[in-house]
Amino acid sequence: MNTSSDSAVLLLSCPDRAGLVSRITHFIFERGGNITDLDEHVSDDENMFTIRVTWDMQNFTISGADLEDAIRPLAKEFKAQWQVTFFDEKPRLAIFVSKYDHCLQDILWRHKAGELYCDISMIVSNHPDLKPLADFYKVPFNVVPVTKETKAAQEQKELDLLRENKIDTIVLARYMQILSDNFVKHYPNQIINIHHSFLPAFIGGNPYKQAYQRGVKIIGATSHYVTADLDEGPIIEQDVIRVSHKDSVQDMVRKGRDLERVVLARALKAHLEKRILVNKSRTIVFE
Amino acid sequence: MNTSSDSAVLLLSCPDRAGLVSRITHFIFERGGNITDLDEHVSDDENMFTIRVTWDMQNFTISGADLEDAIRPLAKEFKAQWQVTFFDEKPRLAIFVSKYDHCLQDILWRHKAGELYCDISMIVSNHPDLKPLADFYKVPFNVVPVTKETKAAQEQKELDLLRENKIDTIVLARYMQILSDNFVKHYPNQIINIHHSFLPAFIGGNPYKQAYQRGVKIIGATSHYVTADLDEGPIIEQDVIRVSHKDSVQDMVRKGRDLERVVLARALKAHLEKRILVNKSRTIVFE
């Protein structure tokens, strides 16, 4: 939660070798940074080194703006996949919705409560229904209706809106449209979706009905990054709830709403606090 | 838990209509039974009536042996699927195992602790490894090795053993052989398996490796009745546990053991206490 304007975070993964933690922490120390949280692990199965380290920038001799350049040589030497963030400017968020309000209102409320380190810059919807909620929280609401025929054009309109508003991250808060590959490739690992099942079970439409018919005793929700393959993106967070034979499909929908909103919120929070490293089709989420 | 020799239980499902509960409970009352637990529900989605009712047989005017005949006319009138049990004689259980001991030893211990209403009459294994454990609990242990070539013959040998020992229910406690359709059809809804994944996710072999590769954040275990379709039988019980990026496949195997044994034990307990109605591909499990 150290996301004050005085802190920075480095996420990095690379093939393991001796001295990596020492090099990284020494780099921070000799430039005046005080490390407040560090989590490092070498996976047994792949010999991959992963680290998340947060430090206090108050007495740091490098400015936030120069941070990336300063770390690049080290990362290059390590052949690392990496990302450094200086928490001075909040990332800008766009939320895509259709008609369901439970995820949207939960994100807006958490943001107001100070749980999410971001600016919510805009809401995009293919329906006008949720505008009053956006108004209550004073977030601009853009209606961009989509039909089969207009989809490509409308997506372009959305991309323009996102670019104009300098959006960093997109949350699909039960947005009932499938984004094209073209759209997705503009925001790699920056579009977060919530799927209302325990993936990889019940991919596709009507997962609660599928769950009812299969007779599972527990239902779930899954938040993941959006990739070109529907419901196949790297999983960020999941949770579950017990159901019984007394629960109709409609009861599952109701119980599921509670899951969907917390799972999406936790995934978004982890993303904004830079706790997520994506390694091919999997995520590493630092606690 | 009222499985003393003084109680009986009726499980029944049928198309709903007015008066069913009244008829059933009056039937019990006028024959001197005192109902100690009753759970009835009409499903919204299918208009199906389901009931589980337990009563005290101490002053019942019908003997346990005549119970089935006495209820048959009522059940026939209701066009019901039903099962009545008088808890005088414990059902006889056979446990099938290979080399993993965690589920076997959990069942044996719970049985000794009085949690499971049954006699454990025999253990069948394709390997001799777990004989000492069987000996400790004084349960006969039969080694029936299976190869591709001998499978049909060995299954026949197993079926003979089961028949000779008047086995009612079979538990596959991580038995690493797939039973033939022929075998399965001898014990409809009487063979309970434990699958080490949250079904329907990760059907088939090596589910923990599949789970690792997909990057799920939660792993599960599923106990189900065995049908001709592998891993497709009616689900009885499921549970889950959280995993992180620090967990290797081997860690998942370890965490999974804890799940597998409790999920299998709960499913078996529900089965023995006659808490399960099978309705096509789904179960109704009364609490």
Place this chain on the structure above:
Amino acid sequence: MNTSSDSAVLLLSCPDRAGLVSRITHFIFERGGNITDLDEHVSDDENMFTIRVTWDMQNFTISGADLEDAIRPLAKEFKAQWQVTFFDEKPRLAIFVSKYDHCLQDILWRHKAGELYCDISMIVSNHPDLKPLADFYKVPFNVVPVTKETKAAQEQKELDLLRENKIDTIVLARYMQILSDNFVKHYPNQIINIHHSFLPAFIGGNPYKQAYQRGVKIIGATSHYVTADLDEGPIIEQDVIRVSHKDSVQDMVRKGRDLERVVLARALKAHLEKRILVNKSRTIVFE
């Protein structure tokens, strides 16, 4: 969830004896009711009979208004504690709040989503802060400031408001005032509170700080009926969440908000659906 205007529910407990279920279900059947859900149990420890039964009133020969009179003789004979409800008119709810909005907004949202069978008639607060939220959901908002000196007078004002608005049930949604015994006795088993700890642990003020200091690994929230003894009322619902050494008191407060709102919502839902029987200091909550 069968709370349509065509259904009724009976909650009843009494010393056990033979024939109770039969008598009750026959009573319903012979008056044309179709039972849709019934849950009955005799406790081993106290030999107490408890039942919740729901039936369809469409063809019932007794009107909702006459239901209570019709059942009274039966209940009297059984020496029962009982309550019958005809779901024609929604109960009227008042929500008491101070400055925290998480529970209030959750209840308002769930009500709008159709999860709670009630009318939310008014909000009472000792602070004006949450008026905009009340306005958004179009619920009358009454500010009744309380100081040590004015407490008795202000409580009388609140009682007047409640009576004028024919309030049935009061929810204390993190209301930071302790109600007097006099106030409480006007609404026996009709005032629902949320306490931010796993009761009976951490009674009183600052439970998250107490939890932090004791070093517990799991924190909880508890919803209970309010009685004269603070935090000692019958518990309706509880839930928990894991914490680690990385969680500060402030992190516990944040995690706790998620617990508090769902625990309070589940307790309120159970209350409104007439799933709760109070037996001395304990509740029986029917699933």
Place this chain on the structure above:
Amino acid sequence: MNTSSDSAVLLLSCPDRAGLVSRITHFIFERGGNITDLDEHVSDDENMFTIRVTWDMQNFTISGADLEDAIRPLAKEFKAQWQVTFFDEKPRLAIFVSKYDHCLQDILWRHKAGELYCDISMIVSNHPDLKPLADFYKVPFNVVPVTKETKAAQEQKELDLLRENKIDTIVLARYMQILSDNFVKHYPNQIINIHHSFLPAFIGGNPYKQAYQRGVKIIGATSHYVTADLDEGPIIEQDVIRVSHKDSVQDMVRKGRDLERVVLARALKAHLEKRILVNKSRTIVFE
């Protein structure tokens, strides 16, 4: 889980200041160690630095035997509380039991399954009942009966046994005797107990009965280090399970057994893998 004979682990806490991680990791690196897992955190509430770091000793230039001496100057400079362990020799465990077997058999089974990094050197009991279980796992079993009159003498006998067997850690696996302060002070933070409630709720005797009477909806189990104050020692691990009005005290005892054994096993595993730092009355448990 890196507890092979090639690895070492350092646990350390001290007042925070800049450069601590860098100093520690550099110390390890320049002596040829490869860090495989590191978890460091500075608590917001107390400005306390805590770290657990594991490294590969294969090419380390300091022998395991000299490790403590090598680190002492650094730790002294940091004014740290610390502990370094070279996983060459397994710690020696004694298990104290009375008549309940569920925790004992779970530990013995897990040990055999390779989950616990220790030698189980002896079992001590005030009753002979569990000797057959000890025999099955080939662990020496010592009966030391205790009465009010003989307690002091028998504890001395136990202390002698422990010293002779070079016991490092003692597990009270539902041992129904209270150890004297004198006994406890011989093994500071080395005696692990399991209490069958969610502490601090239901301290003392018969916690399941207390839980039943209070009407809680969830019961728990707590594992903690034993200190002079009964049930007040630093909590290591807790877990919970849901109960309903259908659960008698006896059902809670049964459900509780499942909790007790896993909670105790997790606490013991964390202790043996050197994941626990004790800070006054609280523990920090590294994942």
